[in-house]
Amino acid sequence: PRTAVNGKPLLNTYKEWLEGPYMRRGIQCQHCHMPNREHQWLGVHDAATFRQGIELDARTIRKGGAVTVIATLTNIGAGHYLPTTTTPAAWLKLELFDASGVAVAGANAAQRIGRDLVYDKQWVEKSDTRIPPGESLKLVRAWQGGRTAQAAYARVTVEVHPDDYYERFYAARLKVKLPDATRKQYEVALQRAIGSHYLAEQRDVPIMK
Numbered sequence: 001p002r003t004a005v006n007g008k009p010l011l012n013t014y015k016e017w018l019e020g021p022y023m024r025r026g027i028q029c030q031h032c033h034m035p036n037r038e039h040q041w042l043g044v045h046d047a048a049t050f051r052q053g054i055e056l057d058a059r060t061i062r063k064g065g066a067v068t069v070i071a072t073l074t075n076i077g078a079g080h081y082l083p084t085t086t087t088p089a090a091w092l093k094l095e096l097f098d099a100s101g102v103a104v105a106g107a108n109a110a111q112r113i114g115r116d117l118v119y120d121k122q123w124v125e126k127s128d129t130r131i132p133p134g135e136s137l138k139l140v141r142a143w144q145g146g147r148t149a150q151a152a153y154a155r156v157t158v159e160v161h162p163d164d165y166y167e168r169f170y171a172a173r174l175k176v177k178l179p180d181a182t183r184k185q186y187e188v189a190l191q192r193a194i195g196s197h198y199l200a201e202q203r204d205v206p207i208m209k
Contacts, residue, residue, distance in 0.1 A: 022079030053078035089114030089164035163193035
């Protein structure tokens with residue numbers, strides 16, 4: 001607590017659980033992370049575990065020359081903020097496509113979901129868009145003009161970067177002069193982090209005429 005950033009420690013998962021509904025229901029950390037007493041301790045790096053925590057609702061509206069996409073992501077299965085800690089991030093993405101599967105230029109949007117911290121002599125919180133237990137995040141965008149009238153469906157994607165903070169850290173280190181051996185280690189670490197990306201859900205939603 002003495003080094004809390006914007007009132008929250010860097011690691012606050014236990015308090016998130018303690019103050020949420022899961023503790024009152026008697027649902028412990030082990031119920032999700034150690035099912036059947038297995039000691040794998042699966043978390044954000046495991047796509048199946050992350051998928052158990054989310055519910056995605058997506059719909060489209062065509063009115064006049066405009067197309068609106070409404071996507072709602074709900075934390076239905078994580079007893080802490082989704083995602084917890086400052087390391088991972090998820091993106092809720094929207095994009096329009098025509099009937100041939102070609103993306104409509106300029107018709108895309110994305111919302112980062114995570115706790116975004118930077119260190120500049122001290123920790124600074126740029127944003128915190130994580131989803132508390134039982135709550136939702138909604139992304140709504142509307143487009144018109146250009147090729148919007150040709151849009152046939154909207155693609156709604158939930159993409160997870162489990163090591164997002166470290167990716168940015170490694171990339172920043174690679175911008176400075178480093179010994180060759182050290183640079184190689186950072187390059188390997190960066191590629192490993194990038195390789196952990198996965199799609200938690202992707203859905204194509206038709207746009208009715």
